[in-house]
Amino acid sequence: MQAVEAGGARIPLIGLGTWDLRGKTCTRMVDEALRLGYRHIDTAAMYDNERAVGEGLRASGIKRDEVFVTTKVWQSDLRARDFERSTKESLSNLKLDQVDLLLIHWPNPSIPLAETIGALCKMKREGLARHVGVSNFTVTLIEEAVKLATEPLVCNQFECHPYLDQSKLIAATRKRGMAVVAYSPIARGQAKGDEVMARIGRAHGKTAAQVCLRWLVQQDIVVIPRTSRSERLKENFEIFDFKLSPAEMTEVAKLGSPRGRIVDWSGGPAWD
Numbered sequence: 001m002q003a004v005e006a007g008g009a010r011i012p013l014i015g016l017g018t019w020d021l022r023g024k025t026c027t028r029m030v031d032e033a034l035r036l037g038y039r040h041i042d043t044a045a046m047y048d049n050e051r052a053v054g055e056g057l058r059a060s061g062i063k064r065d066e067v068f069v070t071t072k073v074w075q076s077d078l079r080a081r082d083f084e085r086s087t088k089e090s091l092s093n094l095k096l097d098q099v100d101l102l103l104i105h106w107p108n109p110s111i112p113l114a115e116t117i118g119a120l121c122k123m124k125r126e127g128l129a130r131h132v133g134v135s136n137f138t139v140t141l142i143e144e145a146v147k148l149a150t151e152p153l154v155c156n157q158f159e160c161h162p163y164l165d166q167s168k169l170i171a172a173t174r175k176r177g178m179a180v181v182a183y184s185p186i187a188r189g190q191a192k193g194d195e196v197m198a199r200i201g202r203a204h205g206k207t208a209a210q211v212c213l214r215w216l217v218q219q220d221i222v223v224i225p226r227t228s229r230s231e232r233l234k235e236n237f238e239i240f241d242f243k244l245s246p247a248e249m250t251e252v253a254k255l256g257s258p259r260g261r262i263v264d265w266s267g268g269p270a271w272d
């Protein structure tokens with residue numbers, strides 16, 4: 001499995017996103033994904049599915065140290081004491097001693113960042129997380145977080161797909177040695193009906209969704225597409241046996257605009 005290295009972490013280039021997957025469906029998709037070859041699962045305390053994710057991990061029979069598991073602490077739990085409680089609850093729900101990556105899910109302007117980053121780094125020092133990072137951090141917040149952190153921040157996870165021009169945030173993330181992890185990498189399914197990516201895909205015997213994911217991984221951006229369908233698990237995983245030409249990469253990039261966000265940011269940070 002190809003991976004992106006950052007801050008001592010090796011993050012598999014593709015993972016299964018699990019937002020909105022619940023109960024048996026979630027367990028089945030995690031189990032099937034791991035059997036297919038996925039080695040990276042993305043969950044969060046807020047998704048309320050960590051028990052089901054943990055069951056899927058165990059059902060697959062894949063050894064614990066072969067799977068990269070990410071979870072996140074929600075915005076309301078960013079005070080130091082809450083942060084630690086939330087992390088321990090996540091581990092208990094997943095039935096794991098440690099996650100591979102623990103993220104601040106969304107920044108919270110009403111809680112000092114120093115307190116939250118301190119709590120995040122403590123989780124690494126105490127062995128509850130192998131690596132730590134952030135999610136939905138802006139350019140300004142990345143700079144502040146890096147200054148405050150006593151442990152390497154290995155990634156910034158944010159919305160990233162061809163319809164949204166994230167070049168500034170990608171550059172700022174990489175400047176600080178962090179990996180870019182793309183959430184909503186197929187624009188919540190929108191890429192499927194895209195004429196440009198469908199045409200490019202036909203030339204490679206691939207679907208528009210596969211071209212969309214390939215465009216990201218070919219830039220060393222980690223992708224975590226979510227699906228509730230077995231056939232799409234396979235489709236989303238089969239993106240490592242073809243390559244987009246420089247002209248095709250440019251054509252897909254042209255679909256992007258700074259206003260192409262599809263995930264609601266109204267509860268998000270207002271720093272820049």
Ligand SMILES: NC(=O)c1ccc[n+]([C@@H]2O[C@H](COP(=O)([O-])OP(=O)(O)OC[C@H]3O[C@@H](n4cnc5c(N)ncnc54)[C@H](OP(=O)(O)O)[C@@H]3O)[C@@H](O)[C@H]2O)c1
Nearest residue numbers: 017018019183184185186187188189192209225226227228
């Ligand atoms: N850190 C954050 O704040 C944050 C925010 C959002 C998401 N995330 C993470 O990122 C993951 C992925 O993002 P996302 O769930 O928002 O969106 P996404 O992965 O871009 O899209 C998921 C949607 O696309 C459909 N889909 C999946 N594969 C497809 C394919 N090959 N062709 C056509 N449609 C396809 C799925 O429907 P079916 O189920 O019917 O296949 C689902 O409706 C989440 O699950 C979560 O783990 C993190």
